[in-house]
Amino acid sequence: MSQESVKEALLATIGAIKEKPEAGRAVFRSETKWISDVKCEANIRDFNTMTIDEPPELGGGNAGPNPVELLLAALGTCQEIMYAAYASVMGVELTSLKVDVKGYLDLQGLFLGWMRISPPATARFSTLLTSKARPMPRL
């Protein structure tokens, strides 16, 4: 795949949705299952099963990323995919793209909230996107 083939695929999909709006409605699905302690598994389509766990400080065995880290990865990669997709359609050549996502969680709220000592967990995410891009040369 190249930016040109991404553009072709997207323009074909955009055309199909314009012709038939209901084609734009998508359902994504993930099945998850608790395994033991605080370890879980996630299955998405036919990909390899993902292990989700917590670090030892949160009672886990550190066998995989935790759910908040998955959310951070989802945000970072979604931004990268959207930049790549729109850059292709808008004629911008991307040579590098990187997103550093940090999530700040108040663990006091997470664990003590149920005892009504503090409010429920509050979270704040921040992103830093760095890229190198230039207009695509016209052929």
Add this chain to the structure above:
Amino acid sequence: MKQLIQTVESHCPVLDTLVRAIEVTGEVRVNGSKLEMVKA
């Protein structure tokens, strides 16, 4: 480039899900029976 950034920032579905409260519906079943939930 500015137009690209504005377009992505306003169309990224994960970002949109995080910054805007979206409807999440759920059902809990215990031993095969639906459990009535009290909203927090």
